[in-house]
Amino acid sequence: MIHIQEILWYNIKKGDVMNKRKVPKATMQRYPLYLKALKKLQSLGIDRIMSNQLGSFIDVEPTTIRRDFSFIGTLGKQGYGYDVETLIDTFEGHLGGTYNEKIIIVGAGNLGRALMNYNRWNNVVGEVACAFDIDESKVGVVNDIPVYPLSQISKSIPVGCRIAILTVSHDAQETVDKLIEAGIVGIISFTHDHIRVPKDVFIKYVDVISSIQELVFQVNNI
Template sequence: MVSHNIPKATAKRLPLYYRYLNILADSGKARVSSNELAEAVKVDSATIRRDFSYFGALGKRGYGYDVVNLLNFFKKTLNQDELTTVALVGVGNLGHALLHFNFQKTNNIRIGVAFDVDEKLVNTIEDKIPIYHMDNMKEQLSLQQIEIAILAVPADAAQAVADDLVDVGVKGILNFTPVRISVPDEVLVQNVDLANELQTLIYFLNQFGNK
């Protein structure tokens, strides 16, 4: 599990490193330098060395990093050797896309259950995932011992649903709504605002174009 003592920016880069190390391992490459990693993942080598330093001596000066050893280390650090089942709350347009995607490029995360209020969706199965009514959310999350949820409900329902998730013991929420939900300190929230990300991208493109 990722340590709470490392910076959030570093934690966000770890899956990126892990994915590329998988590619290297599959290709049979035995070792890699921080410069090679930097070129591949588009993160400067100094940042990579600093990120890795939070976990101790992962490489050797003049040799670089052993690909298999580094891959196994990050696999354990990111809990990639354990299956994590998450719940999807809200099966609208975005929710449907997430159901169909269902983390196809990872082997340790899957959406196991979904919830919605649309009677046309309730008690159906999509892509092998059962969809329950929101009224059954607390019961199902408790029975299945799910601690992570993806929140993709309308904005006006976000906080109320988040409160219900917290009440039933959910410890992590991936929030796709534009609302910044309030949760207790022990609950982790990762906000994904697609509109905000696009607006930021457009801003930087305009700044670049004006130079």
């Protein structure tokens, strides 16, 4: 004899837990694009959108968009489309739009300072809390952001800080090891070096040179 509670539990499990399928990597890479596009559309006064309109706006198949959205939940209404504001709120919740992500910059050279002067951090992912550099002469303040000596990382790293932007020009691996020890679990690396991290730490490369090389390859192989 099967108890009603078992049936309910089974359905809940099946519907909520088991359906929480792993989000494909390719899908994750498109989420920031969706958010970007939706904000643009909102700023143009659009408050409701269909998957094929959004698709033609960003060159993604409507059906790909619908499937990508479905990993997050049931966001649209059949026969109606999607509410732009709802979508933006949902995506911001997942992509750091609570604006309380504390980010540190490691390496206060040309690029590091350019990033500190970049004025679009707030209201996008959070704020740059502070920076670090191994060179004591770089210590000080840039655009209201304090720069500390790298040796003080474990003392000066903000509470709850998980993400670091790496703009050092030397000893990248060594620096990353220190960051992980200090509790960092996500790294954006601007260096052209390959860095090894444990598999519970995520690293993403923002590498102009690799991008140009890939572009040259594409241009040469039409």
